[in-house]
Amino acid sequence: xxxxxxxxxxxxxxxLVFYFYFKTKQFxxxxxxxxxxxxxxAGVALAVFLVFFGLNAMILYPDILGFAVxxxxxxxxxxxxxxxxxxxxxxxxxxxEEYELNK
Numbered sequence: 001x002x003x004x005x006x007x008x009x010x011x012x013x014x015x016l017v018f019y020f021y022f023k024t025k026q027f028x029x030x031x032x033x034x035x036x037x038x039x040x041x042a043g044v045a046l047a048v049f050l051v052f053f054g055l056n057a058m059i060l061y062p063d064i065l066g067f068a069v070x071x072x073x074x075x076x077x078x079x080x081x082x083x084x085x086x087x088x089x090x091x092x093x094x095x096x097e098e099y100e101l102n103k
Contacts, residue, residue: 001059008056012049019045033098037091043084050077 019042026038054073057066 005056005059008052008059011052012056015045015049015052018042019049031095031098031102033091033094037088037095040084040088040091044081044088047077047081047084050074050080053077 022038022042022045026035026042029035029038050073054070054077057073058070060066061069
């Protein structure tokens, strides 16, 4: 149980690091499609954070309220992740093309 908690905490920290990394890349980008692509990548990292936070809440608070909060985080995280993953795949197709046009 302790190992699983430490694993989830490590994944939570890693997802936050990736979120801030992609947000920084988004703000520094000058090309519009690439900016949207980094926004979608940051959204996926945020969704991963929400999912692992929900799983960790289920372990830490094994009562009905803990499961309700965890279910809310999991549902929001999965929905956000699916939506941003689709956006990331769609906009990723045009990143190289946009770069070539704006050389």
